[in-house]
Amino acid sequence: MSAFIDARTVAAGSIIETDLAIIGGGPAGISLALALAGSPIKMVLLESGAMNFDGRTQALYAGAESGFPYLKLEGSRLRYLGGSTNHWGGWCRPLNGIDFEARDWLPHSGWPFGRAEIEPYFKRAQSLVEAGPLVYDRGSDWTKEIGAPLDLGDGGVYTSWFQFSKTRTSFLPTHFGRRYADDLRRIAHLSPYVHANVTGLRLAPDATSLDHLDVATLTGNTFTVKPRITVLATGAMENARLLLASNDVAPRGVGNADDLVGRFFADHPIPRDSATLVVFDGRLASFYPNNTTIRGAILRATFSPSEDYQRRHSVLGSLTTVENEVTLDELGRAAVATAAGALGVDGSSAKAFSMGCGIELAPDPDRRLTLGSERDALGMPRLRLAMHVADSNFAHYRETMKELGRQLLAARLGMVRLNQKTHADWLSVMDWGNHHMGTTRMSADPRKGVVDANSQVHGVGNLFVAGSSVFPTYGASNPTLNLVALTLRLAAHLRKVFA
C-alpha cells in the first residue's frame, strides 16, 4: 500500500511524468481514480488540502460576491481530500430524462446526449455514494408496509423519492476522502499528492494541447507535472478559476475562446417554508416528513412535477419535501374548515405541515464567475461571482405547487398554501444547496459549450473536465450522484483513449 505524498517534500523544480493527472480529490477525482484502478494507466492525483480541514488552505477559496445574495465562496465548499462531500447532506436522486432535453421555452437548454447515456453508470455511482439499493421512483412499492403515498389522482405532481448516502459505521453520509483513502493507497499505479495546488494549466504554444501543470504548495515549494492527459475535477468554481487564470498562451484563458468559462453558474435555491400542506384527515405516511430506512435503503418521499407536466406547462424542475407540523392562523383554520366542508369531507382532524424545496434555475449566462484583481496566498487571482436569479424561477415553482393544491382539492384529500410570493418574500427564506454547477458547460457545439460530449475541453485534445461544472442544465436533483455517474462514463472513455 503506497502512502499519500506530501507535495511539500517533493524536490523543488522536479518534473513528474505520468499518463493521467487528476486535479482535485473530491467525489469526481476520487471516483475517476477508483474507476481506473484496474487499468494500467499511470495516474497522479493532486489534492490541494490533506486529510483534514486547514484554515490556510480553505482561505484559498475566498472571493467576492455581488448581486442576488449568496453564500461566501469559501463557505460553501471544502478544500481537502473528499472535497465538499466532507459537509454534504447525502441527498441523492438521478436526473430525470427531461433534464437532458433541449426545450424551446428554456434558452440554452439541452445536453449533447440523453439520460440513457449515463444510465449504465448509476448502479456503480449509487454504490460509491453508499446509498444502498437503487430504488428511487420504485419507492412506493419498497415502502408498502409502512404506508401509502397520497393518492394525488391525475395531475402534474407525483410522489417521487430521494435516497440517502450512509456510511457503514456512521449516520453521516459518505465522506469520500475518509471512506476511500485506503482504496486510493491500494492502487499501485496511482501517486496521490496532498498539499499540491495546481496554479497553472500550461498549454503547448499552438494552444491545442496541454503541456504541463504548475504545482505549488503553501510553503513555497513548486514543481511540474507533465501528463499525457489531464482531468480537471476541482468543483464548478475552481474549474472555471483555473481555466481562466491559465491565460499565458490563450489570452482569455484555456477553453475560453467563446467567453463561456465561468458563465451559467448555478446552484439550487432551497427556500424554507415555501408552502404549507394540509391533509384533511391528518394522516400522512411517515416517509414524507422523515427519512425512512427499509431493506438497506434510506428513502424520503418528495413532490415533483412530472416530466409530461413540465413539458406541457413549460416549468422547471423542483423537489418539495414535507418538513415539520405547523399550527395554522385564523385564516388558515377558516380556509381548511371552509374547503373541507365544501368538499363534503371532515376537516376536524386536519394537520398542516411546512414544506421546503429545491428549485432548478434556468441557465443564465449573466450568472457568472470572473477573475478579480485580488490574489490569494499562491498568487492566483480570486474569483468574483455575479449572482443573478430572475423571479421567473420562483414563478415556475409556484405554478407546480398550485398544481399540487389543485390535485389535493380534486381528490378531496387536502390543500396547499403558497407561502412566498414577492421577491422580498423569497429572499427572506432563502438558503442554498451548495450545488455548484454549469461553469464549463457541455455542448457538441464549441460556440455553446466549454467541453464536448466526452467532457473534453473544445480545442484542447488532452484536457478533460469532471464534475457538475459540465452540466448545461441542472435539473432539481442533487448533483453528487449524477456527477459521479458522469465521471464513471468519462473513465470508460479514457480507457478507450489510452487503449
Place this chain on the structure above:
Amino acid sequence: MSPTPKISRRAVTLAGLGVAAAAAIGGIVLEAPRLLRRRARGQYADLVNRLNDPDQAAVVGRALQSHAVPAKEDLDALRAALAKKPFTDVIAADAAEGNLLEADGWILPATLAALCILAAQSA
C-alpha cells in the same frame, strides 16, 4: 323450565321514549355549534348558506378583497349548476378543472372563493 318474564307495554314505551330523548339530546349537543351558527341573509343567502360556516367563510372572503364580487350572471349560472349537481361535486369539479383562486396564498376552487367573497359581503 322457568316462565318467561313479562315486560309491560308501558315499560317498553318508557324505554323507547328514553332512548329517543337521549338521542335527541345527544344530537342537539353534537349539532349545537352548527345550529347556532349564523345563517346568512340577503340576496346571496341561498348560496352562502350552502357553506358549513358562513362566518368562517367570511374570514376567507376578507382575504379575497382584491377580487370583485361575482357578477349576477355568474351567480345565476352557479344556481343552475347547483340545481343539477350536489354542491360538493360542483366544488370538486371546479378544482379538477383548475378553476382556482388564491386567498393570501391558500389555493381554493374558484366557486368556493366566490362564495367566500359573498359571505364576507353578507357578514
